[in-house]
Structure formats: structure tokens, C-alpha cells
Amino acid sequence: xxxxxxxxxxxxxxxxxxxxxxxxxxxxxxxxxxxxxxxxxxxxxxxxxxxxxxxxxxxxxxxxxxxxxxxxxxxxxxxxxxxxxxxxxxxxxxxxxxxxxxxxxxxxxxxxxxxxxxxxxxxxxxxxxxxxxxxxxxxxxxxxxxxxxxxxxxxxxxxxxxxxxxxxxxxxxxxxxxxxxxxxxxxxxxxxxxxxxxxxxxxxxxxxxxxxxxxxxxxxxxxxxxxxxxxxxxxxxxxxxxxxxxxxxxxxxxxxxxxxxxxxxxxxxxxxxxxxxxxxxxxxxxxxxxxxxxxxxxxxxxxxxxxxxxxxx
Amino acid sequence: xxxxxxxxxxxxxxxxxxxxxxxxxxxxxxxxxxxxxxxxxxxxxxxxxxxxxxxxxxxxxxxxxxxxxxxxxxxxxxxxxxxxxxxxxxxxxxxxxxxxxxxxxxxxxxxxxxxxxxxxxxxxxxxxxxxxxxxxxxxxxxxxxxxxxxxxxxxxxxxxxxxxxxxxxxxxxxxxxxxxxxxxxxxxxxxxxxxxxxxxxxxxxxxxxxxxxxxxxxxxxxxxx
Numbered sequence: 001x002x003x004x005x006x007x008x009x010x011x012x013x014x015x016x017x018x019x020x021x022x023x024x025x026x027x028x029x030x031x032x033x034x035x036x037x038x039x040x041x042x043x044x045x046x047x048x049x050x051x052x053x054x055x056x057x058x059x060x061x062x063x064x065x066x067x068x069x070x071x072x073x074x075x076x077x078x079x080x081x082x083x084x085x086x087x088x089x090x091x092x093x094x095x096x097x098x099x100x101x102x103x104x105x106x107x108x109x110x111x112x113x114x115x116x117x118x119x120x121x122x123x124x125x126x127x128x129x130x131x132x133x134x135x136x137x138x139x140x141x142x143x144x145x146x147x148x149x150x151x152x153x154x155x156x157x158x159x160x161x162x163x164x165x166x167x168x169x170x171x172x173x174x175x176x177x178x179x180x181x182x183x184x185x186x187x188x189x190x191x192x193x194x195x196x197x198x199x200x201x202x203x204x205x206x207x208x209x210x211x212x213x214x215x216x217x218x219x220x221x222x223x224x225x226x227x228x229x230x231x232x233x234x235x236x237x238x239x240x241x242x243x244x245x246x247x248x249x250x251x252x253x254x255x256x257x258x259x260x261x262x263x264x265x266x267x268x269x270x271x272x273x274x275x276x277x278x279x280x281x282x283x284x285x286x287x288x289x290x291x292x293x294x295x296x297x298x299x300x301x302x303x304x305x306x307x308x309x310x311x312x313x
Numbered sequence: 314x315x316x317x318x319x320x321x322x323x324x325x326x327x328x329x330x331x332x333x334x335x336x337x338x339x340x341x342x343x344x345x346x347x348x349x350x351x352x353x354x355x356x357x358x359x360x361x362x363x364x365x366x367x368x369x370x371x372x373x374x375x376x377x378x379x380x381x382x383x384x385x386x387x388x389x390x391x392x393x394x395x396x397x398x399x400x401x402x403x404x405x406x407x408x409x410x411x412x413x414x415x416x417x418x419x420x421x422x423x424x425x426x427x428x429x430x431x432x433x434x435x436x437x438x439x440x441x442x443x444x445x446x447x448x449x450x451x452x453x454x455x456x457x458x459x460x461x462x463x464x465x466x467x468x469x470x471x472x473x474x475x476x477x478x479x480x481x482x483x484x485x486x487x488x489x490x491x492x493x494x495x496x497x498x499x500x501x502x503x504x505x506x507x508x509x510x511x512x513x514x515x516x517x518x519x520x521x522x523x524x525x526x527x528x529x530x531x532x533x534x535x536x537x538x
Contacts, residue, residue, distance in 0.1 A: 022357045022366065023343075024511045025442040124505045134445045135486060136505065183316040183324050228331055229440065229449075231357035231364025233322045255359055255442040263319030266369070292320040293369040300370060 002062045002115065004144040005099070009058015010209075011140040013119055014250075016049045018127035018136075022254040028234065029129035029136075032056070032110045032209060032250050035270040036073040038303040039163050040114035043071035043091045045152035048304060050118030051128045053140065055111045056209070059103035060140070062113075064094045068148065069116040069158040075171040075274040076108020093159040107173050108274045116158050117149035131251060133210070168302045174281040175271040180289055182237065182260035184227065192220035192243075196261055201245065201282045203275050209251040212272065214282065218243025219261065229257040235264035247272060265292035267299050315378050320369050323377050325385075328361040331479065333452060335361050336439050340516035341394045345384045353377065358515045359440040396437070396518045401483070401498050403432070403474050403521045409497030416459060416476070416493050427495065430454045432521040436481065438513050446485035446503035448513040453479045465491030472498050474521070496521075 004011075014037065017030025031037035031054055041050045053060070055077070071091040072079045079086040080101040086092050088111065094100060102111055121128050121137070130137030140146075151158065165171075185193065201216035225241040232238070236248045238258035247264060248256070264272055265287060275282055287295075318324045325342070328335045343358045352371030357364040367377045405428045406413040417424045436450035443449075453476055461477045466489060469475070473484045475492035484490055485502035502512045513519070 019366075020355050021445070021510075022355050023441060023515055024445060024513075025447050026445045125510060133488075136445075180317055180319050183318055183326075228329065228360045228362075229442065230324065230359040230362040231318075231322070233319050233364075233366065235319050253442060254357055255440060260318070263317075265320050289317045289320055289374045293373060296320060296369055 001066050001068060001148045002064055002146045004060065004140050004142055004146070005063055006061040006142050007058070007140050008060075009104075010056040011058070011060050012054050012130035012132070013051050013121050013128060013137060013140070014054045014130060015051045015128045017250075018125055018129050018131070021125050022231070025254055026125060026134060026136075027131060027251045027254060029127070029131045029209075029251055031112065032273040033074060033112070033270040034266070035169050035299065035303050036075070036110070036112045038300075039089065039165065040071045040073040040112040041118070042304050043073070043089075043161050043163055044069060044114055044116045044158050046114060046116070046118045050114065050149075051121055053113040053119065053146075055102055055113065057104065057109060059101065060113075061099060061101045063099050064096055065145075066096050067155065068094050069151070069155050070094055070100060071114045071161070072102055072111055073163065073165070074108060074111030076104055076106045076276075077102055077111035078105045089163040089165045091159055091161045093155065107276055107279065108171065109276060110273060115146075115148045116151035116155060120147045120149055133251065168299060169270060171271060171274050173275060173279050174283075175268070175275065176283050176285050177268045177272050178265045178287040178292065178295075179237065179262035179268070179284050180265060180292055181286060182262045184259040185261060187222050187259050188239070188261055189220045189222050192222075193261070195219050196245070197284055197286065201284075202280050203277045203282070204244075205277045207277060209249055211249055211252060212247045212275075214245045214247065216244070219245065221259065225259055227257050227259050229255045232256045232260065233263065235266070235269055236260050237262045237264065249273065262286070265295065267292065267295040315381060317374050318364065321367060323365040323367065323374065323381065325363040325365065325381060326361065327363075331360050331439070331451065333437060336437060337394075338388065339363050340396070342385065342388050343515070344394045345387055346381070350380055353380070394516070396516050397514065398518045398520075399513065401474075401500060401519060401521050402524045403496040403498050404524055405431075405496040409470070409473060410495045412493040413495045416457065416495060419459065420456060422456065427457065428523050430456055431476070431481065431495065432523050434520075436519045438515050438517045438519060439480075441511075441513065441515055444484070444486050444488050446511045446513065448482055448502075448517075448519070450481045450519055451479055453481050455479075459493055461491045462493065465489050469494060470497075471502070472500065474498060
């Protein structure tokens with residue numbers, strides 16, 4: 001269905017994640033930006049768990065071997081289809097033989113390319129998400145041929161749709177990231193807590209699908225920074241002895257041994273995921289568990305909503 | 314004792330130390346929490362904590378906590394969990410256990426002592442992590458306690474048995490590693506294609522069985538290590 005002609009950066013296949021194996025040390029994986037992943041699938045009436053290509057920090061060129069419909073979402077990328085350029089958060093028809101090129105052009109890190117029917121790939125431990133460090137799946141390479149499942153409805157009805165992203169998610173390089181206080185908050189000094197909530201952080205160059213290392217004013221611990229290892233989640237903010245926070249991301253280890261000052265809420269994770277190294281100005285704000293869950297419920301149903309504005313193009 | 318970890322997980326703390334009895338309680342509680350209610354996704358036992366991942370689209374924190382508290386009332390001294398026991402054959406030293414000599418020298422004992430001390434006691438899989446299938450086994454005899462290496466190796470082969478601090482472990486995949494490498498097992502710790510992809514589970518009891526390097530078991534596998 002789609003042949004990979006060229007790829008730079010990191011392109012992997014991701015469904016909504018691998019659940020049930022964390023007690024054996026297997027991370028959840030899945031998308032860095034769940035909202036964009038979910039919206040890409042919903043533009044094509046795919047199941048929310050359908051497999052999508054995640055393109056990180058680079059570009060990919062593909063050629064269709066059959067007629068199909070694609071949708072691309074994310075932040076900071078542009079899509080070229082045959083002779084046209086498309087904005088993100090739309091779906092478009094692709095004829096057999098046409099080339100599709102997804103390329104990073106502005107602020108953001110990750111794009112999601114979904115195909116009508118979803119990509120088909122081998123399931124490992126109940127999921128089709130790629131986890132490179134664990135050898136589960138592999139990064140896409142030139143020459144790979146990707147097959148798709150059966151579209152939910154006829155292709156012509158899936159093409160030329162828009163997703164009104166700006167209504168629901170304000171991607172920005174200076175976001176306010178909402179967090180829930182961490183279980184070891186009392187092991188930081190009052191000053192350290194004030195630093196965390198009162199100052200600005202940027203993403204360092206050292207970041208990947210496993211974690212985002214931030215840079216800013218160091219956060220002071222009340223005692224030592226070590227913890228007897230315990231479970232953690234995507235969004236957990238660990239603060240090692242250096243005082244520079246590390247936010248655990250999609251391929252986060254299942255357990256960690258540094259103190260956690262806070263946890264990014266699920267509704268804010270897409271914003272953080274799309275913050276760039278060096279350019280971003282990230283602030284943290286506390287929110288209650290109840291409010292965070294209410295926000296997630298609202299956002300979740302929005303990202304699943306069939307797009308209401310089929311465009312005339 | 315029950316704390317939120319973000320909007321999708323709940324942390325149960327039963328203590329704050331590495332202690333076999335405490336860890337036994339964690340695994341006992343974990344056993345009680347299997348076959349959960351809808352919305353509980355998975356549990357991650359560690360040394361003295363248990364993390365419950367739940368789906369906030371289905372359960373609130375209070376609902377998840379209520380379920381956990383209810384189960385915790387069943388965790389009394391009469392609750393017994395019979396752990397699974399596994400025996401792991403190990404070829405100590407040689408190319409696949411390059412740090413055996415150095416550990417012996419550093420501890421002022423012979424390599425044979427290291428092998429004897431390492432293989433004469435039972436270990437519990439306190440928790441799993443690092444890479445898929447890596448068991449953190451404890452507690453190591455005090456006579457073998459070494460700090461982690463200052464510079465981790467960039468490649469440790471799958472099946473290598475190693476020690477660090479008060480723990481011992483086995484590398485399931487080729488990966489970087491900062492522990493001291495003392496032996497190698499031909500057992501496969503992780504096989505994604507298998508119906509039981511992981512050799513170990515948290516809470517298992519493990520013993521090491523030293524084998525001679527000319528053992529038939531290793532005959533065909535020499536190339537691997």
C-alpha cells in the first residue's frame with residue numbers, strides 16, 4: 001500500500017500502546033502525542049488503537065501502491081502530496097503512484113501519518129507499538145512496504161476532512177504544563193518547590209522517546225535525591241541530584257529511582273511532547289487529580305469526534 | 314499510604330526500605346489485586362511499593378483507591394502466597410563472566426568462594442525492570458557487595474549474570490550495563506514469540522546452579538558468550 005522511499009530522523013509504527021507487561025519491565029510505548037495520534041485515526045474513522053506512523057525530527061517520503069486516503073497531524077510539519085502542499089490535521093486522497101512527503105518545517109517534534117484502515121504489522125506482546133530499546137519492532141527504513149487494513153467506509157467519504165485542532169489543543173513553545181504534585185514532594189525544600197512552579201524550563205538537547213531532560217534553575221532536595229526504585233508513568237517528573245528535572249515520556253522505564261516532584265497530566269502531555277530543544281519556555285502549574293481527569297475526559301471525546309467540517313477541496 | 318501518581322496511577326507504599334519480609338507483603342498484595350475491576354489496567358510491584366495503573370476514563374482516583382483499600386483488608390498474616398521456584402544453571406567466569414576474578418580480588422576471597430557464596434542462597438525477584446525481563450534479585454550475601462562500575466559497559470550480552478550493590482540480576486537482552494559480570498546462563502529470559510514470554514515473574518524464588526564449562530548443556534552454546 002505504501003512504500004517507504006526515504007526516511008531521516010526517527011519514524012516508527014505506534015498503536016495506542018502496550019498494556020499489561022509493565023510488571024515485567026516492558027514500557028507502554030505508543031505515541032508521544034496521544035491527541036495527534038487519536039485525531040489522525042479519527043479523521044479516517046479508524047479505531048483509536050489503529051497503527052499510525054510517528055515521524056520524529058526529520059522527514060519521510062512514501063509512495064502509494066494503491067489508491068488510499070491519508071491523514072497527517074502533529075506540530076511543526078508540512079505534507080506534500082503529489083503536486084500539492086497540505087496543512088496538518090486534514091485528510092487527503094492519494095492515487096497509486098503518487099508520492100507523499102512529510103517534513104519538519106517549524107516548531108514541533110512529532111507528526112502522525114494515518115492511513116484509511118490503519119497500518120498492518122506484527123503484534124508483539126499484544127501491541128503493535130515499536131519499542132526500539134527492547135527490540136520490539138524496528139524503525140522504518142527505505143524499502144519497507146506497509147500494508148493497510150480495510151477502511152471503515154468508502155475512501156471518497158474519508159478524504160478532504162479537517163480537524164479543528166485549534167479549538168481543543170493550543171500547541172505552543174511557551175506552554176503552561178499542568179501537573180499533579182508527586183508522591184515525594186515533601187523531600188524537596190520549600191525553595192525547590194517554588195523554583196519548580198515559579199521558573200521557566202527549556203527542553204535540553206538530550207531528549208528522546210524515553211525522556212525529556214529539562215534545563216533551568218536547579219531544584220533543591222531536602223536530603224539525598226535517591227529513592228528505592230518504584231513504578232512510574234509517562235509524565236512522571238524525576239529530579240536527580242543535579243536538580244534538573246527529567247520528564248518520563250512514551251518509552252519511559254516502568255520503574256525509576258529518583259524523587260518525583262510532580263506528574264504531568266495526560267491532557268498536557270501533547271503540549272510538552274511538541275516542545276523543542278532550546279527554543280521552548282515551559283512553565284508548570286499545579287492542578288487537582290479530579291480536575292485533571294475531567295479535562296482528560298473532555299479532550300478524549302473531542303479527539304474522537306468525527307470532523308464536522310468537510311472542506312470543499 | 315495511597316497516593317496519586319499523576320491522573321492515571323495510584324501508588325501504594327507499604328514501607329521505605331529493601332527488606333525481604335516487606336517485599337513479600339508487596340507480592341502478596343499484588344496477588345490479591347489480580348482479576349481486578351474494570352478500569353484497573355495493570356500493577357507494578359517494586360521493593361516496598363505497588364503502582365496501580367488505572368484508566369481515568371473509567372475510574373476516578375477515589376473509586377480506584379476504594380477498591381484497593383478493600384483488597385488490603387484481606388492482607389493479613391494468614392494470607393500465604395506460594396512462590397514459583399526456578400533453578401538457573403550458570404557457567405561462572407571465563408569470557409562470559411569477565412569480572413569474576415576482579416570481584417574475588419576486591420573482596421579478598423577466591424573465585425571459587427565467589428561462586429559458592431553466590432550460588433548457595435535463594436533469591437527473590439524483588440521487581441523487574443531496566444529492560445524487558447530483567448529480574449532484580451536479592452538479597453546478595455554481604456561478602457559480595459560491590460558498588461556499580463564507574464563506567465558502564467556499552468554492551469553486555471544476553472544471559473550474563475551480574476552483581477551490584479546488594480543485588481544480582483541477569484541481562485535478558487544485549488544492552489549496556491554497569492554491573493559486575495560473573496557468569497552466563499543459556500536460559501532465554503525473554504522470548505516475545507512464546508506464550509509465556511518471560512522466564513521470571515516478580516515474586517519468584519530463584520537459585521543458581523554452577524555448572525562446569527564442559528557441561529553438555531553448554532556444548533552447543535559456546536559461540537553465544
